[in-house]
Every structure is written in C-alpha cells, then in structure tokens.
Amino acid sequence: MLGKLVKETIKQNLTGLESLVGVPGTLGGALTMNAGAFGGEISNYLISVDVMRMNGDIHKYNAKDINFSYRNSSLKSDEFILSAKFILNEEDPNLIQEKRRAASQGRKTNQPLKFRSAGSVFKNTPKYAAGYLIDRAGLKGTRIGDAEISTHHANFFLNRGNASAKEMLELIELTKSTVMKKFNIKLELELKTLGFDSTEN
Numbered sequence: 001m002l003g004k005l006v007k008e009t010i011k012q013n014l015t016g017l018e019s020l021v022g023v024p025g026t027l028g029g030a031l032t033m034n035a036g037a038f039g040g041e042i043s044n045y046l047i048s049v050d051v052m053r054m055n056g057d058i059h060k061y062n063a064k065d066i067n068f069s070y071r072n073s074s075l076k077s078d079e080f081i082l083s084a085k086f087i088l089n090e091e092d093p094n095l096i097q098e099k100r101r102a103a104s105q106g107r108k109t110n111q112p113l114k115f116r117s118a119g120s121v122f123k124n125t126p127k128y129a130a131g132y133l134i135d136r137a138g139l140k141g142t143r144i145g146d147a148e149i150s151t152h153h154a155n156f157f158l159n160r161g162n163a164s165a166k167e168m169l170e171l172i173e174l175t176k177s178t179v180m181k182k183f184n185i186k187l188e189l190e191l192k193t194l195g196f197d198s199t200e201n
Contacts, residue, residue, distance in 0.1 A: 002027050017040075018103060019040040021104055034070070036071070045086045049083070070123065117150070121190060125185055131153055131155035134175055146161040157172070
C-alpha cells in the first residue's frame, strides 16, 4: 500500500514522498497514474520499475524509459508492477513532519474525508480545475441513489451508503454532459473504471 511506503520513508527521515500521505491505493497504481499532491509527483523520485509481462517475463524499466505526464504514464495495462526503486534524500525529521502536516492539513481542509470516495474523479483541465467547473455547473450535492457529488469538493464523488458502480457511472456521465453543455469543455476521468465497456467512460 502506498500509505505504508510513505510512513516508512518518513520513519527513516527520507524526504520526497511525504506529500502523498493519505493518498489511497497501491504503489503500482500510484506509479501507473503518476500520483501527485501539493506540487509533487511520485515519478520525481523514481529510479526504476520491475514489471512482469503476461508471458511471465520480467522486465526492468529505468525512469527515463517511462513517459510520465499529469496523472498518466506509459506503463502498460497488461504489465504487472512487481517493485520499484526510488532515490530519496535524508532530511531533518522536523522539516519532514512539517511537510507531512501541511499536506495532511491541506487534505483535511479541501477534501471530504468523512465519507468513502475514490479520490479525484476527473483530471484538471489546462485552464480550470475540474472541481471548479463541476461547482459552477451547479452540480454540488447532486445525488443518484447513494452516489453523491460532494458539497465540500465537487471533484469527489461520495458513497453515502451502498452506492453501486452503476450509480457512480451515471453520476460521472451526468457531470460530463452537464459541463460540456455549459462550458463546452470535455472532462477526462482521472480514475480508472473496470468492468464497463470503453464507450461508457
């Protein structure tokens, strides 16, 4: 789990990943999506990644062999990430804790942490934050079944009880169509969906 890695690096007085404290998911997912927060991205500190291909072959990618961009990488969906190497610098533990607290406080202030969610649903556009567009479209608080667009941060879709994947997808589609209609801007998913036809997301 990514959180376990972040906590261990902090414990070892190593700086670089503390801004990712509280980010859900696994290390493999974080690398594939180039997870980032508060100005930092996980790829900034990467040396290499070992992957297993579908035929069982093990392959090593150096960081320079991987194309990383905003919430995206060239790592392939049919390759399984086995391990990764990072280079992190030692830092004064007080400074590391200060960075960790700042990231944690920023997350508490800006994100609806009391309810279950998958994090940010849409990528920010080059000009506007996705949450800003969803908010301006008047969609905060919109609910389909137990799936709800957060009133705290509009780019977080909450499970308010027993929301189904279908309800979440319907809320995603409603959001995309409404923002397109109001602003002529196409929102792109930041999260990945499983089990749906490619035309459904």
